[in-house]
Amino acid sequence: MHRVTLQDVADRAGVSMKTVSNVVRGYQHVSPEMRRRVQEVVDELGYRPNRTGRTLATGRSWMLGLAFPDLRRPYFAELAHVFARVAEERGYRLLLTETGGTPDGERAVLHDREAGMVDGWVMHPQSMSAAELDGMRRGMPIVFLGEDPQPDGSDQVAVDNVAAAVEAVGHLVAAGRRRIAFFGHEPGEPSRTSALRLEGYRRALTAAGLGLDPSLLLTREIGDAAGAEAALDFALDAGARFDALLCRDDLAAFGALRSLHRRGLGVPGDVAVVGWDAIELGASTSPSLTSVAADTRDLATAALDLLIERMDGATPAGRHVTIGHHLVVRESAPAVG
Numbered sequence: 110m111h112r113v114t115l116q117d118v119a120d121r122a123g124v125s126m127k128t129v130s131n132v133v134r135g136y137q138h139v140s141p142e143m144r145r146r147v148q149e150v151v152d153e154l155g156y157r158p159n160r161t162g163r164t165l166a167t168g169r170s171w172m173l174g175l176a177f178p179d180l181r182r183p184y185f186a187e188l189a190h191v192f193a194r195v196a197e198e199r200g201y202r203l204l205l206t207e208t209g210g211t212p213d214g215e216r217a218v219l220h221d222r223e224a225g226m227v228d229g230w231v232m233h234p235q236s237m238s239a240a241e242l243d244g245m246r247r248g249m250p251i252v253f254l255g256e257d258p259q260p261d262g263s264d265q266v267a268v269d270n271v272a273a274a275v276e277a278v279g280h281l282v283a284a285g286r287r288r289i290a291f292f293g294h295e296p297g298e299p300s301r302t303s304a305l306r307l308e309g310y311r312r313a314l315t316a317a318g319l320g321l322d323p324s325l326l327l328t329r330e331i332g333d334a335a336g337a338e339a340a341l342d343f344a345l346d347a348g349a350r351f352d353a354l355l356c357r358d359d360l361a362a363f364g365a366l367r368s369l370h371r372r373g374l375g376v377p378g379d380v381a382v383v384g385w386d387a388i389e390l391g392a393s394t395s396p397s398l399t400s401v402a403a404d405t406r407d408l409a410t411a412a413l414d415l416l417i418e419r420m421d422g423a424t425p426a427g428r429h430v431t432i433g434h435h436l437v438v439r440e441s442a443p444a445v446g
Contacts, residue, residue, distance in 0.1 A: 174227035178210035210235040219245040250419035274309025286353035290325040293361025337364025359384040381442040396440030
């Protein structure tokens with residue numbers, strides 16, 4: 110039985126093999142009419158990509174690397190799932206690795222490059238400076254995630270944390286909250302992500318005429334839910350009083366919900382709580398968690414399309430894509446009216 114090839118589809122559709130390849134792997138810069146025309150032939154002939162053949166024909170592995178700091182954090186685990194689905198739509202598989210957020214872990218990704226097993230990387234660095242990253246890229250197609258400054262000429266995808274924090278605080282102000290604490294950032298010098306969220310928090314308070322009370326900036330030593338619970342216990346014991354919490358992430362919010370519950374403080378009656386990341390577990394807490402959500406499908410799509418364009422030989426100046434966000438409103442901080 111004859112195996113249907115990419116050339117068979119191209120001949121029947123009257124287009125080049127490159128065009129068929131672009132359609133099959135979901136490349137975005139294909140006209141709707143051309144996509145429809147080629148897809149009809151793909152469906153008619155029953156074409157299925159042959160990974161081994163594609164590798165021999167193109168010299169590619171058809172594998173993409175995804176490097177995250179800590180896969181124990183639900184946000185990164187859920188985001189990896191989205192990346193895997195988007196990559197599959199484009200004809201690629203993912204090789205997922207964890208850097209631990211350490212310089213050594215991040216250098217290993219850039220130095221070893223998995224011995225040629227991947228064609229490019231999407232990476233969320235936390236420790237290496239832009240200069241260090243620039244010195245180790247050495248022509249590898251790579252897209253960076255997150256808010257930290259990256260090497261000149263590199264591609265980066267991020268969320269507007271300032272705007273998202275402004276929206277979240279505005280939601281709390283509209284609900285009549287006036288003592289809004291920012292909870293869960295790092296002690297000492299905050300990370301770039303925390304700093305941007307704090308900046309949005311400050312801007313929103315100023316716009317609402319509330320002013321900034323330093324006693325409402327509540328840190329935590331340990332970045333998990335248990336650490337957040339202990340930190341909020343400590344703050345309450347020290348006399349902190351607030352009617353709303355904007356949490357640095359959902360893990361901080363989960364810890365806060367436990368601390369408030371044990372002390373008999375009702376949510377949202379006494380304290381409204383807003384998390385950040387909108388991980389799936391937040392829909393099942395009691396009360397369910399209102400949370401800031403990045404548009405993760407758009408994030409993965411933007412990052413992988415930028416990466417594939419680089420792999421296809423595009424050499425544009427560095428591109429910075431800001432993806433959207435929205436507030437998932439649930440029971441812990443409901444809308445008013």
